[in-house]
Amino acid sequence: MTISNDTPPTANGGTADEATQTNGIQDPEASKLSKEDIKQNGRWTVESVLSEITPRYAENTDSPVPFFHLLERLKTTKRAGWCRFGIDNGESISDHMYRMSILTMMAPSSVSSKLDILRCCRMALVHDMAEALVGDITPVDNVSKVDKSRREAETMDYICDKLLGRFNGGLNGKEIRELWQEYEDSVTPESLFVHDIDKVELISQMVEYERSTKCTKDLGEFSWVATKIQSKEVKEWSDHLFRERLLLWKEFGKEPKWADGMKIPEA
Template identity: 70%
Template sequence: MAIDEATQTNGVPEPEAGQLKKEEAQKSQWSVESVLTELNLTYAQSTTSPTPFFHLLERLKTTPRAGWRRFGITSCESISDHMYRMSILTMMAPSSLSSKLDLAKCTRMALIHDMAESLVGDITPVDPVSKEEKSRRESETMDYICTTLLGRFNGGLNGREMRAIWQEYEDSVTAESLFVHDVDKIELLLQMVEYERSQDCELDLGEFTWVAQKIQSAEVKGWAEEVFRERRDMWREKGRTCTWRANTEPKE
């Protein structure tokens, strides 16, 4: 698994911040069972019905994206909010990308990539959880979802396909997975600007701008540049100055 490429961007500007050492992470007692017990959640297991899985998805609708809450945005987007807009963005791929990608897979991947957060939660770089431990928790959760909950539904076909698409995103090797990683980042940057606008530019979320440097495709880089010009002009109109990281401020 390409741990270094794990998208852990909804936090602080340095990707390595707040992480435990690998040996410390191995001591963790986290498990799917411990979370289900702690949250008093009960889902019927190993049934031929997808209904238990349908109920688990509700947690994606109600679990907030944690990084924004550090800035006092209490009514912030949920995990499913984030994944929904990502799925729409994949459909907006220009022909220069769509001619080379399986866009239907990209859309499915956008809707699946953060599904493990239904039980793991939205771990950000400021949390004392290493990338290795984050990966372990998410992998265990996807095994629970795709095998324990969905393993007997439709012969396990749907669960296996979902697990494979999630793993493809995590491995970050295929053209589709790299594009969806880019979409993950541009969605974050869009939300950043929208929260600043909603706060009348009294809230500076510039520490997230470093994420643009991780975008690989020229097409999505172009989207990010447009969003950053929009951000610059918005702050200027308010007579204020905003911060930028990693040399991302638009050139005049």
């Protein structure tokens, strides 16, 4: 069964695809703020966030420990999209990135023979790192994709230059920054695979939340992200999850909703 090809709006006025926050912005200059930009009242900057953190992370040291402390924010910051649907005790940003990294390791030989899977695993672990300070922005926050990209790039510059720039000659920070930018640019085969993994991880979590709520919450609008999956192998995982979803809802005598543009696999 195929449904129309229009992108569905979410309950908050954005689209399900936007809610994944895979922005695809190829704007390496987005983080280059002028002094005038920083002076503008209300403009988001790393400094505006750091000013509220006590104690502040020690900068320009030869130790990675301040960076270790920053990572704690990824463990405690919830993925905002689920929160807006009333999911209690939802996953953190770290939870999401951890499972993504494991999923990259499950790549079959048809994929792993063509890609650097270790690089994919590392990319998955850093792709949302900027959210430690930026937070998990959703469409309801009214932040444009360009501004979201600017905030995240500025944060990664802070992490990799001021927190890690003097540790081990700056090599570790440089590698993290390059991995993050590669994911954002979405050009290399590895980055495209990790984007697919990002989507199938979301679909996995969607089905699991529906199961945990005994299908009292229908998160079907997020199913639209599957239409953006490029890898045949990852698409097969997505189809498997959707077949699980159909059987799950059938157990409760209900029909789940699906996003527009979906080709629904048979149960």
